[in-house]
Amino acid sequence: MAAKTRVPAVEGWFRTEGDPALLGSRCRTCGTYAFPREGFLCRNPACDGTEFDEVPLSRRGRVWSYTDARYTPPAPYVAADPYVPFCIAAVELAEERMVVMGQVVPGVAVEDLAVGDEVELVLDVLYEDDEHEYLVWKWRPVARG
Amino acid sequence: MADDRRVAVLGVGMHPWGKWGRNFVEYGVAAARAALADAGVAWGDVQFVSGADTIRNGYPGFVAGATFAQALGWTGARVASAYAACASGATAIAAARAQILAGLCEVALVVGADTTPKGFFAPVGGERRDDPDWLRFHLLGATNPTYFALYARRRMELFGATETDFAAVKVKNARAGAANPYARYRAEVSAEEVLASPMVADPLRLLEICATSDGGAALVLASMDFARHHAGAGPLVAIPAVSTVTPRFPQTVIEMPNFATDSAVAVDGAGGPGFRRSIAAAAYEEAGVAPEDVGVAEVYDLSSALELDWYEDIGLCKEGEAERLLRDGDTALGGRVPVNPSGGLSSFGEAIPAQAIAQVCELVWQLRGQAEGRQVEGATVGVTANQGLFGHGSSVVVTR
Numbered sequence: 001m002a003a004k005t006r007v008p009a010v011e012g013w014f015r016t017e018g019d020p021a022l023l024g025s026r027c028r029t030c031g032t033y034a035f036p037r038e039g040f041l042c043r044n045p046a047c048d049g050t051e052f053d054e055v056p057l058s059r060r061g062r063v064w065s066y067t068d069a070r071y072t073p074p075a076p077y078v079a080a081d082p083y084v085p086f087c088i089a090a091v092e093l094a095e096e097r098m099v100v101m102g103q104v105v106p107g108v109a110v111e112d113l114a115v116g117d118e119v120e121l122v123l124d125v126l127y128e129d130d131e132h133e134y135l136v137w138k139w140r141p142v143a144r145g
Numbered sequence: 146m147a148d149d150r151r152v153a154v155l156g157v158g159m160h161p162w163g164k165w166g167r168n169f170v171e172y173g174v175a176a177a178r179a180a181l182a183d184a185g186v187a188w189g190d191v192q193f194v195s196g197a198d199t200i201r202n203g204y205p206g207f208v209a210g211a212t213f214a215q216a217l218g219w220t221g222a223r224v225a226s227a228y229a230a231c232a233s234g235a236t237a238i239a240a241a242r243a244q245i246l247a248g249l250c251e252v253a254l255v256v257g258a259d260t261t262p263k264g265f266f267a268p269v270g271g272e273r274r275d276d277p278d279w280l281r282f283h284l285l286g287a288t289n290p291t292y293f294a295l296y297a298r299r300r301m302e303l304f305g306a307t308e309t310d311f312a313a314v315k316v317k318n319a320r321a322g323a324a325n326p327y328a329r330y331r332a333e334v335s336a337e338e339v340l341a342s343p344m345v346a347d348p349l350r351l352l353e354i355c356a357t358s359d360g361g362a363a364l365v366l367a368s369m370d371f372a373r374h375h376a377g378a379g380p381l382v383a384i385p386a387v388s389t390v391t392p393r394f395p396q397t398v399i400e401m402p403n404f405a406t407d408s409a410v411a412v413d414g415a416g417g418p419g420f421r422r423s424i425a426a427a428a429y430e431e432a433g434v435a436p437e438d439v440g441v442a443e444v445y446d447l448s449s450a451l452e453l454d455w456y457e458d459i460g461l462c463k464e465g466e467a468e469r470l471l472r473d474g475d476t477a478l479g480g481r482v483p484v485n486p487s488g489g490l491s492s493f494g495e496a497i498p499a500q501a502i503a504q505v506c507e508l509v510w511q512l513r514g515q516a517e518g519r520q521v522e523g524a525t526v527g528v529t530a531n532q533g534l535f536g537h538g539s540s541v542v543v544t545r
Contacts, residue, residue, distance in 0.1 A: 065302070
């Protein structure tokens with residue numbers, strides 16, 4: 001059986017070549033970051049910036065908070081059958097001074113997480129159909145030293 | 146307090162919350178007729194109808210004001226409809242209040258009602274890849290309780306809140322709600338039952354997360370002049386402030402349905418009050434009252450843990466002190482400042498466009514001394530607080 005083609009579950013939100021990274025925007029006028037990317041006017045009300053650079057966001061951050069999803073989320077979430085609960089973390093990126101949510105990689109339970117833990121961004125399969133595996137970003141705990 | 150900022154609440158009415166499965170218009174009409182009867186105002190004397198929209202019931206829900214006006218019988222009254230997520234009801238109140246304060250009308254009817262599907266709130270149908278609400282379900286599987294749980298875990302980390310504290314909020318609200326004929330859940334629960342209920346989004350359990358409900362609520366608002374000539378013998382209850390403020394940049398707390406917070410690189414948001422706190426602060430300022438004046442509050446306990454955040458965000462205590470307030474019984478019936486004497490969302494479940502109106506109904510009954518079985522003694526100032534998606538929130542001050 002031929003391997004399934006891996007495609008992003010959403011276009012342009014993360015880098016699929018090289019080290020995985022979320023793709024945000026940085027305002028050329030004031031430096032404010034945004035994720036997903038801002039395209040037409042800077043979110044900073046004191047800034048008139050309309051030009052942005054597409055930038056990869058920090059690949060590592062620290063857990064701001066976390067939870068899990070014990071019950072199957074409703075559509076348009078595409079759940080595996082049988083459903084396997086997963087964790088979600090909100091992660092603070094130091095350089096961008098923002099918090100970004102993401103699922104945590106499979107196999108990690110809430111008991112394995114703590115506020116302040118370091119995590120790094122990986123790409124993983126969100127769901128699949130007969131021909132494709134759809135990729136999304138997830139947070140993976142960095143082994144505690 | 147200057148008359149020019151107050152509108153009178155002449156009448157309040159609700160249709161009981163539940164999972165009735167009937168058309169939302171029926172609940173809205175029942176609530177409206179109850180409010181009109183309570184006010185002693187004829188439907189034909191209403192000059193402005195302010196509807197709070199529901200987005201899950203088709204076109205009639207998007208034009209709720211007109212839908213209710215037609216159902217009550219066209220009279221030529223002017224109309225507006227408002228959608229502001231969970232704050233829709235308060236936005237409808239704000240629209241009616243503005244009409245009255247501007248002298249454009251004397252008597253207005255505010256109505257909100259909803260019929261809800263079973264289970265988690267899901268985004269409205271269709272594939273919409275430019276809608277963050279659709280995308281957060283699709284890409285993250287992030288339901289509303291996901292966000293509530295992130296706040297709850299953060300509270301445990303920062304302030305030492307425990308699962309026992311969260312359960313105690315549910316026990317308190319269930320006890321109050323048991324006495325409220327409009328509440329959906331009217332049974333007391335024990336802390337053991339709460340802690341034995343299934344985990345939904347760690348650390349929040351099934352009994353600690355607000356359900357989705359059918360229900361309807363309505364208010365008859367009038368100018369203070371009209372009220373003085375019209376009102377009966379009871380105390381005159383008024384609304385001196387309605388806050389519907391938006392967040393200030395940078396919003397550094399993750400909010401539904403977003404994937405990320407604002408970036409605080411260019412503007413440091415650390416010194417600001419945060420969005421939830423700014424909602425009630427604006428209402429207090431507009432009303433000319435202070436948190437110390439508040440004798441009763443209705444806050445949006447989407448989760449048991451979130452109620453603790455609200456104690457701080459409406460100024461009942463300093464940050465980090467909510468657990469002490471709860472443990473001391475200050476916010477229970479009979480305490481210093483009872484919170485959610487109606488039973489809160491915990492006992493009601495959420496009927497989105499009706500909920501912020503229902504909060505005001507409860508405060509009016511409390512300030513009139515008509516909250517049988519759950520009456521707060523001696524309160525003259527009440528406050529509501531509410532927050533929803535997309536930067537919406539509200540706070541209404543009610544006084545007698």
